[in-house]
Amino acid sequence: MNRTAPHTELPPASRGVPGRFRGPFTRWPRTADAVLATALFLATTFLEEGPGDSLVFRPLTDLPPPVLILFAVAGAALYRRRHRPVAVLCVALAAWAPTLGSSYATLGGVVIVALYSVGRHADDTRWGPLGIVAAAAAITVDGLLASLPWGDVGFGAVVMFGAWYLGRRLRLRAERAVRLRQEQAAEARRIVAEERTHIARELHDVVAHRVSMMTVQAGAARMVAAEDPQGALEAMAAVEEAGRQALDELRHLLGVLRPEAERGGLGPQAGLADLPRLVAEVREAGLDVSVTGGVRLPLPARVDLSAYRIVQEALTNVLKHSGPGTRTEVHLRGEGDGVTIEVLDDGRGVGVPSVSAAHDGLPGHGIVGMRERAVLLGGSLDARPRPGGGFRLVARLPTAGEPTGDAA
Known part of the structure; x- marks a missing residue:
């Protein structure tokens, strides 16, 4: 074959071969x-x-x-x-x-x-x-x-x-x-679009409800203003409070989908002050959780709520993917004009064959939703498997400045 094929190496693939050495x-x-x-x-x-x-x-x-x-x-x-x-x-x-x-x-x-x-x-x-x-x-x-x-x-x-x-x-x-x-990018876009649809629904449910309350209270105040001035003042105070809450919602677009159990509720917004109750709940579900560090309170309402929701979703993901018995660490740090949240797990819970199998593949709604929360505040979120097994999530939320209008 020397007559037809001099000793020449075939060139490697030129483009598009993922995960290979680029020669x-x-x-x-x-x-x-x-x-x-x-x-x-x-x-x-x-x-x-x-x-x-x-x-x-x-x-x-x-x-x-x-x-x-x-x-x-x-x-x-x-x-x-x-x-x-x-x-x-x-x-x-x-x-x-x-x-x-x-x-x-x-x-x-x-x-x-x-x-x-x-x-x-x-x-x-x-x-x-x-x-x-x-x-x-x-x-x-x-x-x-x-x-x-x-x-x-x-x-x-x-x-x-x-x-x-x-x-x-x-x-x-x-x-x-x-x-x-392309499929992964399309799936990520679909998840983001779905999350934003939930965002719009939540915004409607919360803000429209409060605006309706303002309308009712203002009408009641107008009707009783002549006969019951004190009642009219109380009604207007309620209008003022509802207006402030609605304005905060509109300005900062907290719009992140609440867990299923809370979608119908319009109670007080959760925050890092409620973290002990959340930790107690996941411990009852079988997760071995420890919390270290802390953040000086009070935080801006939008940051406080988003920080709590990110911790909540991260612990939920650990419980869902790694199972009961997984050792999980939550580290909170207040750094200048921002808050850093780090959630680590060892992925050694009951009933999960491997951590990589649990976290590989297309991005789920939980991580996409958490990233949307962080980006809307002008922050960032990184989530990936740990080299020695388990998973690591780090979110950085600024406490100053205006939130961004779109997510990358």
């Missing part, structure tokens, strides 16, 4: 293709088959000018192998054909790379099999003219097919990776 063909595709084309041109020009299937140096003076032109055209065509792979293959086969059966039939390596490029970069799948048939026919003709053993001819055909198949498999894997990323 020169990915980092610098044009430069790498230029180097590859030059190397193959030099190999086909100065190397020929010697005794015992060895490769020997061939002086440039021994090469007829027409053959040198064919080699130069085939080598130059390889530079366009990503953008015009089918055309490059046709040029390589056309340049190889006149040299078949002679000592100059060393363009097999160029054809191999061209077949790989057709499998890797060609959109039309019909050209690959046609190119393999043409290359196999050329190898057969070369073998008949040069009286090569049929084993060498068959091996050459297998190598040609393997080059195309490798390129095709890498292309299919890259396409699957792109589709997976």
